Amino acid sequence: MQLGAYRTTLTAAPLSSVFRGKMMNRGIKSRADGNSVNSKNNLTDHESGQPQVWSTSKSGYEEEFPSLSVSNRRTRIDLGTHCQPKWRKVVDNVDKLQIEPSTSISHQDDTFLPTSFGKKPLPSSSRNPMLRQTYHENGEGKRRSTFSKGTAIDEPFDICISEAREYNPLTGQVLRPGMVLFKNYIPLSEQVKIVNRCRELGCGPGGFYRPGYDDGAKLRLYMMCLGLDWNPQTRKYGERRHHDQVAAPGIPHEFTSLVRRVLDDSHTLIKRVLKTENVEDVLPAISPDLCIVNFYTTNGRLGLHQDTDESPDSLLKGFPVVSVSIGDSAEFLYGDQRDVGKAESVLLKSGDVLIFGGESRRIFHGVKTIIPDTAPHALLDATKLRPGRLNLTFRKY
Ligand SMILES: O=C(O)CCC(=O)C(=O)O
Ligand SMILES: [Fe+2]
Structure with missing residues (x-):
């Protein structure tokens, strides 16, 4: 952490020449540079009157998870371990990383699976077979509902979704x-x-x-x-x-x-x-x-x-x-x-x-x-x- 960052945005007081010298040596803009940015762009913090170096030109929000298509990918879906519908983010991230078709990913909710997603359920070696299914996306069959099938009569049903989850680093x-x-x-x-x-x-x-x-x-x-x-x-x-x-x-x-x-x-x-x-x-x-x-x-x-x-x-x-x-x-x-x-x-x-x-x-x-x-x-x-x-x-x- 460098003093310059705190200094420039957080204080209005002048730097000592010692600190300024240090920052200049490291290629960091000093307070003097901050002032020139300030006067050029006419940006001032209303609270402190200090110079502001932030630009308003960039926003990463919309770009966070661009929508990408999913195809020809063998995908394992873990259901029931978490309540947030994150599948799209997961899938998009996997696409970004260009993970090979054999890669499996996990997520926690199938509520928003696309209709082409998750055909032909396969048995899974999950902790909770009631709530987990494995799917192959191959363009055939129909998505299985976790509700309509698979609940063993002698197993207790947890009305809450367990938060415990295995994070998949490939996401x-x-x-x-x-x-x-x-x-x-x-x-x-x-x-x-x-x-x-x-x-x-x-x-x-x-x-x-x-x-x-x-x-x-x-x-x-x-x-x-x-x-x-x-x-x-x-x-x-x-x-x-x-x-x-x-x-x-x-x-x-x-x-x-x-x-x-x-x-x-x-x-x-x-x-x-x-x-x-x-x-x-x-x-x-x-x-x-x-x-x-x-x-x-x-x-x-x-x-x-x-x-x-x-x-x-x-x-x-x-x-x-x-x-x-x-x-x-x-x-x-x-x-x-x-x-x-x-x-x-x-x-x-x-x-x-x-x-x-x-x-x-x-x-x-x-x-x-x-x-x-x-x-x-x-x-x-x-x-x-x-x-x-x-x-x-x-x-x-
Ligand atoms: O708050 C952050 O995300 C960054 C903190 C940081 O850069 C620092 O403490 O040096
Ligand atoms: Fe830092």
Whole structure:
């Protein structure tokens, strides 16, 4: 994480020449550049009067899942494990990845299957044969209803749909070499646990605080560091918090397991999409030793920046940043330059996971906007999470 990003969008105070020099050395626009952008484009943040570097020209929303046709593909459909009608997204993603015809995909609801979809049911080795069917799409036969057939008389019927599911990593997208996006990766029950854990840690010693600078300017987010503390002003890591010397809380083991699962799934996807066995060359695996947890209120944002404060070895090896989004959706920008006009945009929703490592480790990225009232209602009901977005970025120092 670079100071420049926070600085340019979050504060109105001048940078010291030391910081400006550092940023210029790294090819990052300094505050002075921010001002010139401001005066040229006449953009000013109404709240703070600070210069804004965001462009309004790009929106990734409509492009997220373009509609593509499905044909000649052997497709396994897992029914009854989740209630959301995601089949179209799954199928579109598979098409994007050009997965071979023999590839199987899973999803959780057949409500919106096209009429040409899912002919000739086959027996499946599922956990719950009542609710699962395997289909071959071969243009014959009729789709079987899970209701009309197959309910064994001696088996209890669960009137609720189980949330437990096996995520199919092949539904992810490789955005660039080393950059992977998994939509809807984290089930709601796990999102609830993550919020609860962050709340618990966040209310304790070393919990959430509003980072600021010596001149009194504040960032537009709340931050908590796990494992190691990150000082936004000096851009250095330490074991104790820079402002109060409290030890940074450790990373909970369930978070570490999540990162392992994400990276395993990324490797499965990369192997398939990039047709390589050397997945670690594309995206090295890590066990994270630090996590920066940001909470953005609905007017929070984060300017385009690179994450370059980890150790030179970590950066050299392309150790990934694993970013978990929970709560309200965010418009996330990324690109090769610190130029919002040239950046690509992707909508990050609650439960999405984005990974950038390997060749993409130094990608410029930022949060353009938080989109109010987009968090899942069930998450809000279960957690009472405030309006806004929780983001966890796991890294290895
Ligand atoms: O909130 C996000 O999605 C990105 C956070 C980030 O880039 C950072 O903490 O360095
Ligand atoms: Fe970052």
